[in-house]
Amino acid sequence: MNAAAREVEAILLVSGRPVPARALAAATGRAKEEVEEAVGVLEERYSPESSGIVLRRVGGGFQFATNPAASEAVERSRKEARPSPLSAAAHEVLSCVLYLGPMTRAAVAKVRGVNSDAVVRSLIERGLLAESGFDADSPGTPALLDLTEEFHIASGSSARSDFPPLESLVSEEELDRVRDRIVAPEPPGETPPGETPPGGEGSAPPREKAPGDPGPSSGEDGGAGRPHEASTLDTPDSPGEAASGEGRFGGEVPP
Numbered sequence: 065m066n067a068a069a070r071e072v073e074a075i076l077l078v079s080g081r082p083v084p085a086r087a088l089a090a091a092t093g094r095a096k097e098e099v100e101e102a103v104g105v106l107e108e109r110y111s112p113e114s115s116g117i118v119l120r121r122v123g124g125g126f127q128f129a130t131n132p133a134a135s136e137a138v139e140r141s142r143k144e145a146r147p148s149p150l151s152a153a154a155h156e157v158l159s160c161v162l163y164l165g166p167m168t169r170a171a172v173a174k175v176r177g178v179n180s181d182a183v184v185r186s187l188i189e190r191g192l193l194a195e196s197g198f199d200a201d202s203p204g205t206p207a208l209l210d211l212t213e214e215f216h217i218a219s220g221s222s223a224r225s226d227f228p229p230l231e232s233l234v235s236e237e238e239l240d241r242v243r244d245r246i247v248a249p250e251p252p253g254e255t256p257p258g259e260t261p262p263g264g265e266g267s268a269p270p271r272e273k274a275p276g277d278p279g280p281s282s283g284e285d286g287g288a289g290r291p292h293e294a295s296t297l298d299t300p301d302s303p304g305e306a307a308s309g310e311g312r313f314g315g316e317v318p319p
Contacts, residue, residue, distance in 0.1 A: 065105060066102070066105065068094055068099065068102040071102070072092065072099060073106055075091055079127070081123070081213070082213070083126055083127070085099050085103075085125070103119070112133065116131050122217050123222060124213075124223065125222075154187055157172055157187060158211075160175050162224060164246070165210055165211070166208040166209060167246075168206040169181060169209065170202075172209070190214075193215070194212045196209070197210075211224075
């Protein structure tokens with residue numbers, strides 16, 4: 065192994081996050097081309113066929129990780145359970161932001177046709193989504209949601225371009241319908257599906273009391289709203305989820 069490969073190997077070994085090529089070049093004082101050559105040497109040395117550690121091109125840089133083929137042994141040694149899989153609703157929200165984002169919570173709700181606040185909060189807590197700015201053209205300047213570096217690490221990607229083009233997954237007619245839903249104005253007096261109406265989530269708008277009307281009781285109509293979507297996160301889907309990957313030195317990156 066040459067000196068450049070040794071230096072790059074040492075830097076990646078002590079780093080807990082992917083290191084871009086430009087950062088490796090700055091740290092080693094070498095040209096980017098020499099760093100790329102050193103990375104090639106390390107990829108051969110840490111190949112999945114011969115090593116328990118592999119070198120991944122992920123998150124816009126390079127990172128050492130445990131070989132996925134050895135994940136069960138690593139998990140047993142660390143006595144850690146796999147994180148719960150993402151729900152179908154979570155996959156839908158991530159897909160919206162991946163292909164149509166950055167976008168606001170209200171825009172996500174328009175595309176899905178259902179309030180997605182609970183799912184968005186869960187994805188933010190898991191580090192897969194983050195607020196990346198604000199939509200100055202929308203009333204109230206709502207926050208924009210975007211993918212995080214953690215998402216790219218978990219999915220084994222470096223950028224959006226690593227995923228199949230949206231046009232190859234759905235028809236142009238369906239794309240037009242989705243775009244129409246995003247830009248369509250809200251009917252007067254209605255609350256967008258991504259926003260909480262006055263009086264709290266799930267509450268109905270107040271109405272005038274008619275003569276002889278006893279008013280709402282404590283039964284099922286007494287302020288009961290649509291079932292909260294957070295329950296979908298409590299029911300794991302099949303393990304074959306989109307955003308999954310092996311973590312550094314054992315265990316799966318929490319999706």
